[in-house]
Amino acid sequence: MTFSAYEDNMLLRLRDRRKKYEVITYDGNTLLRIREVAFMTIMSVINQKGGVGKTTTVLSIGARLAAKKKKVLLIDFDSSGNLTLACKGEGRGVCTAYEMMMKTCTAEDAVQNMPGGYDLIAANTDLAGAEGQITDAVGKIYRLRECLSEIKDKYDWIIIDTPPNLGYLTVNALIASTDVLIPSEPDFLSASGILDLVDSTIRSIKNYANSNLRILGIVFTKYTANTNNSKAMSVAIKSIAENYGIKIFKTVIRNNVAVKNSQSEQRDIFQFNANANAAKDYAALVDEIMREVKKNG
Ligand SMILES: Nc1ncnc2c1ncn2[C@@H]1O[C@H](COP(=O)(O)OP(=O)(O)O)[C@@H](O)[C@H]1O
Ligand SMILES: [Mg+2]
Numbered sequence: 001m002t003f004s005a006y007e008d009n010m011l012l013r014l015r016d017r018r019k020k021y022e023v024i025t026y027d028g029n030t031l032l033r034i035r036e037v038a039f040m041t042i043m044s045v046i047n048q049k050g051g052v053g054k055t056t057t058v059l060s061i062g063a064r065l066a067a068k069k070k071k072v073l074l075i076d077f078d079s080s081g082n083l084t085l086a087c088k089g090e091g092r093g094v095c096t097a098y099e100m101m102m103k104t105c106t107a108e109d110a111v112q113n114m115p116g117g118y119d120l121i122a123a124n125t126d127l128a129g130a131e132g133q134i135t136d137a138v139g140k141i142y143r144l145r146e147c148l149s150e151i152k153d154k155y156d157w158i159i160i161d162t163p164p165n166l167g168y169l170t171v172n173a174l175i176a177s178t179d180v181l182i183p184s185e186p187d188f189l190s191a192s193g194i195l196d197l198v199d200s201t202i203r204s205i206k207n208y209a210n211s212n213l214r215i216l217g218i219v220f221t222k223y224t225a226n227t228n229n230s231k232a233m234s235v236a237i238k239s240i241a242e243n244y245g246i247k248i249f250k251t252v253i254r255n256n257v258a259v260k261n262s263q264s265e266q267r268d269i270f271q272f273n274a275n276a277n278a279a280k281d282y283a284a285l286v287d288e289i290m291r292e293v294k295k296n297g
Pocket of ligand 1: 049052057082253254256260
């Protein structure tokens with residue numbers, strides 16, 4: 001092996017890991033000194049049930065991380081385009097996730113700089129057609145990972161909003177990710193949905209396509225502390241999660257009308273009212289997620 005092949009190999013292996021590194025010295029022989037620069041996280045927010053707060057969670061976490069001076073890219077990977085709408089991105093007449101997946105534009109072309117300090121790759125209904133139109137039968141589930149490889153080093157966090165099913169787009173998102181966050185309402189259907197998700201889809205992605213994928217945990221959304229149902233179901237979900245060794249975040253996102261109101265004004269919860277309960281909860285969740293990511297490297 002030549003030294004340069006050695007170097008390439010080394011960097012390739014490093015690139016596969018979730019930390020970002022910077023080469024400090026390379027003396028032309030075997031010495032390669034590197035410095036860890038930062039953690040890089042690509043987080044899919046998934047749950048096959050609709051209306052559980054995926055889109056709200058992606059936008060709120062993204063806005064909060066950007067306010068903490070992190071470089072953030074949000075990807076709308078749901079053909080309903082809810083995230084694009086919620087943060088007032090351009091859904092038409094620009095390169096979107098669809099064109100990126102079809103390779104008629106690059107990921108970089110599709111990036112929009114948003115006023116909240118984060119970047120967005122938008123989506124519209126065209127995205128639903130991508131699966132049928134990509135002819136590379138094997139490569140197509142790796143397509144998002146391939147698209148992101150050219151831009152991921154620019155970001156500290158890439159957060160992917162996914163559709164309410166475990167189909168092609170969600171599989172692409174999971175293969176491209178280092179981490180998974182599962183928002184869930186504390187109710188029975190959501191609990192059983194999580195079981196299915198972890199047992200089938202995530203397990204097979206880990207087995208066949210992305211062995212490093214980590215389940216960060218489950219976060220309860222739309223939480224109302226006083227109802228017996230919420231309490232009983234939290235207990236039920238906690239016991240399911242324990243069986244699977246999955247963390248339940250201590251922070252819960254309270255049910256808060258400010259979320260809906262902020263979305264009808266197309267602003268994130270922090271721009272709308274940083275004192276709203278949901279804003280405080282999402283701020284606490286970001287702190288808890290950052291601790292978790294750091295702890296596990
Ligand atoms: N914490 C919350 N309190 C009140 N309403 C919420 C909360 N989180 C989400 N919602 C509302 O619930 C609906 C579904 O949320 P959304 O984030 O779009 O879920 P998903 O992406 O999983 O379909 C939206 O109308 C949203 O405004
Ligand atoms: Mg959504």
